[in-house]
Amino acid sequence: TPIAILISGTGSNMQALIKHSTTHPESSYQVKLVISNKADALGLIKAQEAGIMTKVIDHRKFKVRESFDREIDTLLLENNIEIICLAGFMRLLSGWMxxxxxxxxxxxxPSLLPSFKGVNAPKQALNAGVKVTGCTVHFVVEEMDDGAIIEQRSVRIETTDDVSTLQYRIKLAEHQIYPTALDQVAKGLASLDDKENKV
Ligand code: GRF
Incomplete structure (x- = not known):
């Protein structure tokens, strides 16, 4: 299954997705294209090093969200993409898309949804004083950080944690669950219509 990854930054999840597919012959997906809305996203260099086609579409060129999305959609269709993975992509997609x-x-x-939606989820978890947080792979619907859950992994919060140490351990967990969750979807073993439930 040809997939595209949308990023805005570091791209460590993107790297994990690429690595899984290249090191697991039985992987059911292949990363064909990486799109960033930021020209200086670090992940772009990592994708290029991995030999993956990259494109930059600057959202600031578009007056309305949907025009930006239509440009992405055109690229996806040109490359026969079947599944899109958002990985630190800091734009909300339009209802149309x-x-x-x-x-x-x-x-x-980076949280156990439906807790701590939105930005700075690890910080939100620390501030709330919870002892366990984690990460979630979910289907994207119009509402931000909503949509049926595909996979989750918990991460314990230690008394010594600050935002950066916690974020680091959450990312390690993310890198483990994202490739396998994507694999499930690519194989048709998890679908949004199976579980129309919301988070
Ligand atoms: C991850 O923590 C992800 O959960 C959130 O953005 C971060 C992206 O990190 N949506 P990276 O660019 O994959 O390193």
Whole structure:
């Protein structure tokens, strides 16, 4: 299954997705394209080093969200992409895009949803004083950080944790669950229509 990854930054999840598919011959997906809305995203260099095609589409060129998404959509169709993975992609997708790609867009979020939606989820967890947080792979629907859950992994919060140490351990967990969750979806073993439930 040809997939595309949308990023805005570091791209460590992107790297984990690429690595899994290249080191597991039985992997059911192949990363064909990486799109960033930021020209200086570090992940772009990592993708190029891995031999993956990269494109930059600057969202600031577009007055409305949907025009930006249409440009992404065109690129995806040109490259026969079947599944989209958001990996630190800091733009909300339009209703048009999410409906067009219903059940075909995945996201990873650094909390056990439905807790701590939105930005700075690890910090939110620390501030809330919870002892356990984690990460979630879920299908993307119009509402931010909503949509049926595909996989989760818990991470304990230690008394010595600050945002950066916690974020680090959450990312390690993310890198483990994202590739396997994507594999499930690519194999047709998990689908949004199976579980129309919301988070
Ligand atoms: C991850 O923590 C992910 O959960 C969130 O953004 C971060 C992206 O990190 N959506 P990276 O660019 O994959 O390193």
């Amino acid at each position: 999410v409906q067009k790609w219903h059940g075909k867009i995945l996201n990873i979020h």
